[in-house]
Amino acid sequence: MASNIEELTKVVAQLQKDVTRLSDQEEVRKLQYKYGYYLDKCLYKEVAELFSDHPDTCVEFLGGRYNGKDGVKRLYIGRFSKAFVNGRNGPVHGFLLDHPQIQGIVDINTEGTRAKGRFRSMMSAGTHESVKDTHPRGLVQWWEGGIYENEYIKEDGTWKIFRLKYFPFWHATFEKGWSHTKPNYVPFLSTTYPDDPNGPNELCEHPMLWPDTRVVPFHYEHPVTGVAVADDDLRAPEYGKDPSTSSPPLVLSKPKSES
Structure with a gap:
């Protein structure tokens, strides 16, 4: 009888761990999905508050790394908000910027304190012809596809984005498609903060864009x-x-505290 109770205790303990892990996976997946919904509507303050206050927090984007919560805010509330919606928090009439977050694969560490996730985004973006004379981008429509390889951290019982690494894999005009995308269609970031007031803290090695695959x-x-x-x-x-004739393989960066 005692051995049966011990065995049942072990089973229950394992089930509790499994349930917690599955719950954590779902919470991280939901966190990334919510990031996408906020980003769609240029709710950049809400996006920034999804990130951890950890000193190793960062966003890697277009060859630049924005470090810390201040860097995160400089990218979203500074660079993106000023470029797309004239500095406001929220959408502007006639501007489309959809970021579906799909194919999410999430893995939780043994301690249940950190996670890693891979997601794909297929973005459709552009302006309506009615705002071509008032929006700084004029009349434009484009496609974008990218991969996220992110890290997450649980702080005070809440999952937050720790290190968001987005690789915008390809861009294409709506009219001609990806076969005709010009190299360096979206220029890599090249000037760091503070020389660029909305620039990254540092530049990343070996950035990539289509037709780099x-x-x-x-x-x-x-x-x-x-x-x-x-x-x-x-x-x-x-x-x-x-393969030796090609560019070096990409490498995922690690937090400075783990380097």
């Missing part, structure tokens, strides 16, 4: 073999050429 590294190993993808297989050489 290198693989954004996976935070997880292969679920069957347990082996990570080989570095050469993350590269993207020209057709028929050796």
